[in-house]
Amino acid sequence: RDPGAVREASFAAAPDASAPARPSRERVRMNQRVFDRVWSEVRGQYYDPGLHGVDWNAARRTYRPEALAAPDDRALYRVLGDMLALLDDDHAGASAPAVARRLDTVREPRPAIGVTLRRDPGQPGVYVVERVREDSPAQAAGVAAGWRLDTTAPGAWFPELDVVEGQVVTLVLADPDGARRTLTVTPRIMPPRPAFTADLSRSGVAVLRIDAFDLGLGDWMGRQLASLPSDTDIVLDLRGNPGGRLLEADALLSCFLPRDLAWATRTPRSGRAIVLKTAGGCGDLDAPAPNDVAVLVDANSRSAAELTPAALQEAGRAVVVGEQTAGAVLISQDTALPDGGRLSLSRSDFVTAGGVRLEKRGVTPDLTTPLADEAADQDLALELAISALARAAEGQARVAQAPSL
Structure with a gap:
């Protein structure tokens, strides 16, 4: 499977700006469990025992402290993504719990705005809009294929959040000419697209x-x-x-x-x-x-x-x-992580x-x-x-x- 490459996005509200900058003790423990599971799976199960020449022990020393200090899923999975990127393998990726839940319900009715996204590997936090579903909130808002979604802007939606039906979200986009647009979109329940x-x-x-x-x-x-x-x-x-x-x-x-x-x-x-x-x-x-x-x-x-x-x-x-x-x-295979990712x-x-x-x-x-x-x-x-x-x-x-x- 290739779950991390392209997915229909469902959006939720931007995070509370007052969220604590430091992780709780429980958060640190979960971060540790998730990081250690990812690191161990790569070391023991990756198809290339040589890991494409990557020093995996050095990667652990570099990224584990950052992972343990992550205050939320977004920060944790960004660290995991940076570490997995060392393998230079499009099939090596970690999906946060909210993303995993969307993948699990892709063939069920669910709140969505009707946009298919692809990560831009050259710009962290930026996604390319690949497809806009007909009769969707995204189409009604004027979103078009080829636009770029910036999830790093203050107050903007980012993928590590669950969707909330009827809750307005803010999307910061740029059209192919580079014109920046800030749109508010209200997710609604949409029937699944047939496979x-x-x-x-x-x-x-x-x-x-x-x-x-x-x-x-x-x-x-x-x-x-x-x-x-x-x-x-x-x-x-x-x-x-x-x-x-x-x-x-x-x-x-x-x-x-x-x-x-x-x-x-x-x-x-x-x-x-x-x-x-x-x-x-x-x-x-x-x-x-x-x-x-x-x-x-x-x-x-x-x-x-x-x-x-x-x-x-x-x-x-x-x-x-x-x-x-x-x-x-x-040829890839998925592994469930301790936090639901x-x-x-x-x-x-x-x-x-x-x-x-x-x-x-x-x-x-x-x-x-x-x-x-x-x-x-x-x-x-x-x-x-x-x-x-x-x-x-x-x-x-x-x-x-x-x-x-």
């Missing part, structure tokens, strides 16, 4: 949107494919997808690739390479679907949303369209069946989306994918009609 959706509005094309590799993806995909004619072109939309369950990635691949086909190799801390082969988990589908396939990706496609298009691309089973993906493809840590290295290590590299599309005119209401990547599939079908028809000699 998988099908758009059958185009003749001969099914656009299957996958927001995350959640439980049930393989079964859902099998039902969709079983209901479609074999000449229907399939577009898998993985843009903005942060990844998820490895078993569901295998199930999706099994919808299009033959059973027992090697598609990747994972190498855990032990160093023993494990070949991943399609297990045939595409619901009730008896055989891989014959439909032509295109996969949409962008710079925010991560983890399972990278290894999946890479496997289909290497097998010659799909055309990949869009942007270079994030290059965050190590969560540690995400890479447990295995990963290479494709062709021997390509996608970490820090990403998937290179077969077709790159041209720069869009922001004023134009067009999905250029989708249009390009549909055109590519149409051209492929025309080529197949010409081959089929050619006379044999």
Whole structure:
């Protein structure tokens, strides 16, 4: 899983400025338990025993005093984040209890403003708005994708706080031109976004949107494919997808690739390479679907949303369209922390069946989306994918009609 990379944000009120600067005795004890658990997990469970050359004992001496002195979750998890950043691994991250609670309820009705955020690694406390949900308080307030959220401004919201329905929050943002805007937004209960959706509005094309590799993806995909004619072109939309369950990635691949086909190799801390082969988990589908396939990706496609298009691309089973993906493809696992927070840590290295290590590299599309005119209401990547599939079908028809000699 990749829980720390992209998430739908739910916001609460800014903290009380009168909060004590020094931690209580109970706070210090909990800080110690959380820090020691994170440090020990990395030392004993990280996929690279050499920790990428990081002196982990020195890291403990540097960051443990800072962690123990943290007066609140925000300060504690900032220290943990700084220490984990030494690994230079997008899958190594610690989520504060409030963030973990939002992750646990992502598929439930909950208070939200409808914004998807991504941390800006170059500016601590600053987030990029990746997506604004339709009919949300954020959209009503005029927030747009590409804006930057500053959580360091006095009185501004920051992620380590729980949401309170109906309680006004202050968001400090900057638009792409750098103009600073301070908005007040009132969170409200919003229904969950479905993890998988099908758009059958185009003749001969099914656009299957996958927001995350959640439980049930393989079964859902099998039902969709079983209901479609074999000449229907399939577009898998993985843009903005942060990844998820490895078993569901295998199930999706099994919808299009033959059973027992090697598609990747994972190498855990032990160093023993494990070949991943399609297990045939595409619901009730008896055989891989014959439909032509295109996969949409962008710079925010991560983890399972990278290894999946890479496997289909290497097998010659799909055309990949869009942007270079994030290059965050190590196989991770979550660990619960004593205060209710969560540690995400890479447990295995990963290479494709062709021997390509996608970490820090990403998937290179077969077709790159041209720069869009922001004023134009067009999905250029989708249009390009549909055109590519149409051209492929025309080529197949010409081959089929050619006379044999």
